Amino acid sequence: MEQFKFNDVVSLIQALVPGITVVPVLEEGIIIPGKFRFYFPPRRINPPALIFIDGVAQQDFDNFSFPVNELESVDVIKLGNAAIFGSRGAGGAISFTTRRWENIPEKERYNQVVYSPLGYQKPVAFYSPKYETLEAKRSTIPDYRTTIFWKPDVVISEDGEVSFQFYTSDFRTTYSVVIEGITDDGRMVRQVEKIRVE
DSSP, rough: OTTTSSHHHHHHHHHSSSSSSSEEEEEEEEEEEEEEEEEETTTTTTTOOEEEEEEEEEEEEESSOOOGEEEEEEEEEEETSSSSGGGGGOEEEEEEEOTTSSSOOOOOOOOOOOOOOOOOOOOOOOOOOOOSSHHHHOOOOOOOOOSSOOOOTOOOOOSSSSOOOOOOOOOEEEEEEEEEEOOSSSOOOEEEEEEEOO
């Protein structure tokens, strides 16, 4: 079943069970869409096959009752071997076992892809030194941080301005300043600038 990827159960039965005849159900001369009966030849003599879905006998087979990918197995009991069902099994029997209670993979669509975005980064605390005393400012311990400052929750005022302060490390070099964010209407912005520390 997985190899041939049938679109419906009727096509599956016709392809995999030789000698079976599939007939649409008629009521008062009107074909009922999606309902079928299965006959093993010779059709004129035998009644339709008895249909089971998960062990429950069905009057007719509804082609749209479940997708093919929900089928676990199909068992076919031909004429003469269905005596265990009594007179109801005179036309043979077909038993469909589904796997509805499992996690059924969706049918693969070649023109679609499922994508789950990870979302936005939640603000977290980032270590930044605070030289609040004269002793701390005169410390002889070198500061060789590579990431100097990171503040993920900067909010711009209504005037379009924002200010923040940070300490550089003890390297005399050029630092890259990367500003990224999202506007009120959902647009992403990014700007890269340089700061030279002598």
